[in-house]
Amino acid sequence: xxxxxxxxxxxxxxxxxxxxxxxxxxxxxxxxxxxxxxxxxxxxxxxxxxxxxxxxxxxxxxxxxxxxxxxxxxxxxxxxxxxxxxxxxxxxxxxxxxxxxxxxxxxxxxxxxxxxxxxxxxxxxxxxxxxxxxxxxxxxxxxxxxxxxxxxxxxxxxxxxxxxxxxxxxxxxxxxxxxxxxxxxxxxxxxxxxxxxxxxxxxxxxxxxxxxxxxxxxxxxxxxxxxxxxxxxxxxxxxxxxxxxxxxxxxxxx
Numbered sequence: 001x002x003x004x005x006x007x008x009x010x011x012x013x014x015x016x017x018x019x020x021x022x023x024x025x026x027x028x029x030x031x032x033x034x035x036x037x038x039x040x041x042x043x044x045x046x047x048x049x050x051x052x053x054x055x056x057x058x059x060x061x062x063x064x065x066x067x068x069x070x071x072x073x074x075x076x077x078x079x080x081x082x083x084x085x086x087x088x089x090x091x092x093x094x095x096x097x098x099x100x101x102x103x104x105x106x107x108x109x110x111x112x113x114x115x116x117x118x119x120x121x122x123x124x125x126x127x128x129x130x131x132x133x134x135x136x137x138x139x140x141x142x143x144x145x146x147x148x149x150x151x152x153x154x155x156x157x158x159x160x161x162x163x164x165x166x167x168x169x170x171x172x173x174x175x176x177x178x179x180x181x182x183x184x185x186x187x188x189x190x191x192x193x194x195x196x197x198x199x200x201x202x203x204x205x206x207x208x209x210x211x212x213x214x215x216x217x218x219x220x221x222x223x224x225x226x227x228x229x230x231x232x233x234x235x236x237x238x239x240x241x242x243x244x245x246x247x248x249x250x251x252x253x254x
Contacts, residue, residue, distance in 0.1 A: 033250040035110030068122035087216040088113035120192025132197035
């Protein structure tokens with residue numbers, strides 16, 4: 001059953017909508033719930049940072065966070081209503097109904113679409129009419145929060161696959177993320193923000209379509225990280241270890 005999602009205007013509303021997506025994902029056994037759990041944690045961390053004075057401009061950071069989140073919420077709404085969304089998000093939504101990708105790969109597909117594509121666009125939208133450089137420091141702080149979540153997520157993934165911390169068949173978690181372009185996104189997202197800020201908003205749709213094609217290819221590489229025997233064996237072993245139901249795995253990540 002389709003879930004109707006609403007546009008958020010505050011971070012609290014973002015969290016409410018993410019909770020609805022997580023609950024729906026558990027009911028429907030939809031693996032997009034893995035990413036929604038991760039993203040909820042990041043959103044809560046950003047909200048705490050705003051409240052604690054971590055950012056130079058708290059209200060501006062909330063605007064960025066809400067614009068950023070609404071790009072995911074809108075893509076989810078579009079897919080639910082059988083409307084067109086960006087190719088990177090379409091790939092993540094389509095694969096969310098496929099058993100073969102690992103939980104880690106589902107997380108990376110969501111992160112690929114949201115960080116590599118959405119974050120820079122949201123930053124440029126936040127600073128429309130103002131110098132994009134004014135938000136650079138806070139922009140990197142939100143990226144720090146995104147990357148700081150890696151260890152926590154790894155701990156939760158080990159609840160799904162207990163041997164994750166004890167074996168190293170396909171490399172460290174951080175290295176997998178870097179190899180798929182997530183670490184590169186830390187540097188590239190800011191360049192994307194600068195590129196969009198340098199053009200009028202009327203030209204953004206065409207630029208998003210162009211960028212989306214590149215991000216989609218990164219998503220496809222996430223699904224097929226290589227053909228080596230050790231990579232294949234490692235993926236196979238982890239897949240066997242992820243024996244919980246989809247709903248249970250989402251609950252463990254929540």
